[in-house]
Amino acid sequence: MTIAILGGGQLARMLVLAGTPLGLRFRCLDPAPDAVAGHVCEHLCAPFDDPDALAKLARGAEVVTFEFENVPAATTERLLQHGPVRPHPRALATGQDRLFEKQLFQHLGMGVPEYRTAHTLAELQAAVAAVGAPCIVKTRRLGYDGRGQARLKPGPELAAAIAAAHRELTRGNDGGLIVERFVPFQRELSVLAVRSLRGEIAVYPLVENVHEGGILRRSRAPAPDVSTATSKQAHDFVAAVLQDLDYVGVLAIELFDLGGTLLANEMAPRVHNSGHWTIEGSVCSQFENHVRAVAGLPLGSTAMAHGQATMVNCISTLPARDAALALPGVHVHAYGKQPRENRKVGHATVVGADRAAVDALAAKVSALPPARGEW
Ligand SMILES: Nc1ncnc2c1ncn2[C@@H]1O[C@H](COP(=O)(O)OP(=O)(O)OP(=O)(O)O)[C@@H](O)[C@H]1O
Ligand SMILES: [Mg+2]
Numbered sequence: 001m002t003i004a005i006l007g008g009g010q011l012a013r014m015l016v017l018a019g020t021p022l023g024l025r026f027r028c029l030d031p032a033p034d035a036v037a038g039h040v041c042e043h044l045c046a047p048f049d050d051p052d053a054l055a056k057l058a059r060g061a062e063v064v065t066f067e068f069e070n071v072p073a074a075t076t077e078r079l080l081q082h083g084p085v086r087p088h089p090r091a092l093a094t095g096q097d098r099l100f101e102k103q104l105f106q107h108l109g110m111g112v113p114e115y116r117t118a119h120t121l122a123e124l125q126a127a128v129a130a131v132g133a134p135c136i137v138k139t140r141r142l143g144y145d146g147r148g149q150a151r152l153k154p155g156p157e158l159a160a161a162i163a164a165a166h167r168e169l170t171r172g173n174d175g176g177l178i179v180e181r182f183v184p185f186q187r188e189l190s191v192l193a194v195r196s197l198r199g200e201i202a203v204y205p206l207v208e209n210v211h212e213g214g215i216l217r218r219s220r221a222p223a224p225d226v227s228t229a230t231s232k233q234a235h236d237f238v239a240a241v242l243q244d245l246d247y248v249g250v251l252a253i254e255l256f257d258l259g260g261t262l263l264a265n266e267m268a269p270r271v272h273n274s275g276h277w278t279i280e281g282s283v284c285s286q287f288e289n290h291v292r293a294v295a296g297l298p299l300g301s302t303a304m305a306h307g308q309a310t311m312v313n314c315i316s317t318l319p320a321r322d323a324a325l326a327l328p329g330v331h332v333h334a335y336g337k338q339p340r341e342n343r344k345v346g347h348a349t350v351v352g353a354d355r356a357a358v359d360a361l362a363a364k365v366s367a368l369p370p371a372r373g374e375w
Helices: 010-022 051-058 073-082 089-095 098-107 121-131 158-169 228-244 286-294 321-325 355-366
Strands: 002-006 025-029 042-044 063-066 115-118 135-139 149-152 177-181 187-195 201-203 207-212 215-221 249-257 262-268 308-315 330-334 344-352
Touching: 002 010, 002 051, 010 025, 010 286, 025 051, 042 051, 051 073, 063 286, 073 089, 089 098, 089 262, 098 177, 098 228, 098 262, 115 121, 121 135, 121 158, 121 177, 135 158, 149 158, 187 228, 187 286, 201 228, 215 355, 228 249, 228 262, 249 286, 308 355, 321 330, 330 355, 344 355
Parallel strands: 002 025, 002 063, 025 042
Antiparallel strands: 115 177, 135 149, 135 177, 187 201, 187 207, 187 249, 207 215, 215 308, 249 262, 308 344, 330 344
16 A cells, blocks of 8 residues: 655655555655655655646555645645545645634634734734734744744834734735734643544643744653643543544644643644654554554554653754764654754654653753764
8 A cells, every 4th residue: 555645854754664564655745856755765856736746646545645734725636636635635724724723723612822813014013902912923824843923022112023023924925914922831732643534533642842942842741740631621622623624644733731721822734743752652653643544544552652751853953973872762863854954853752661760861862962964
């Protein structure tokens, strides 16, 4: 059975690495000649809107899936002519737009940060006035790793900052903005879950995430000090989203924890960086479970494999190779990407029974000197 993947970055690469032992074959489409999934499966190098490439991608494939959600609607419509697309493009359309996501979350009874939408500068001024500063202006579509966002502080500079944010964030796109009140969260959590073609749902333990500069740095699972009520709320919420969207595959939802009260930030209709620890930390990883789900296979267990797991992202550079590999119990994943400022080039996962020991080893990974040159 062949599975086609739209996108050929590290998420596609890890899907391939997880699905290959199941006897599955993979083909990806990515316009970048150096797309790193191309190291481990067939890579079609063409634009996402090339009809011939899309037909080639889907030819003989059981199903098409995605490693990223910002796919033009025309692309998914074309793919549907060739066969099943999972998750269904309706779920992608929701995940592509911060307004649609928030409306869905609210419809399902979940709290979200107070927000207003805007297009014009006058609308943005009114939205900021309604929400109140400090707040965050985000493009409704196409943001990632904190890009497409501006943080606004109260004070005499506010009017100029609103004008600058409007100028910068509406350049070269459809101009749709959303203003969110800045939430004084205690921490960030995420919940990852998978739904099979038959409608079975399995939820991973809640994850605690640390972001710096809008980029995920570290994830710990299970998130420490989570009450049964909070964990049940997140579990029920992600299950409700999966059911509402008739979703097939892995879905991640980012949450703000305000000390027992959860607000939903955004969802990713795909495997997610805050679930990379599942490769070694879970009985069945998010990547294998996504592949199982879209291929119509039974799901694997989402239980912890070793009790505790911590994932450290390698941003811009990998750690020095020999020093990293000399640390016993550290699982390094180098994505094969060229180092570049703020690029996710790899991650490392530490697993174990003892939270303090796992954290101590993860801190050692973070403190490693950067690699010089290629691995
Ligand atoms: N309303 C908010 N209040 C406080 N902090 C926020 C708010 N919205 C976003 N942030 C901070 O900025 C980070 C990135 O924002 P968000 O998740 O919306 O954007 P993103 O660019 O899609 O990120 P990613 O692709 O990494 O998930 C959040 O993880 C959080 O740390
Ligand atoms: Mg996010």
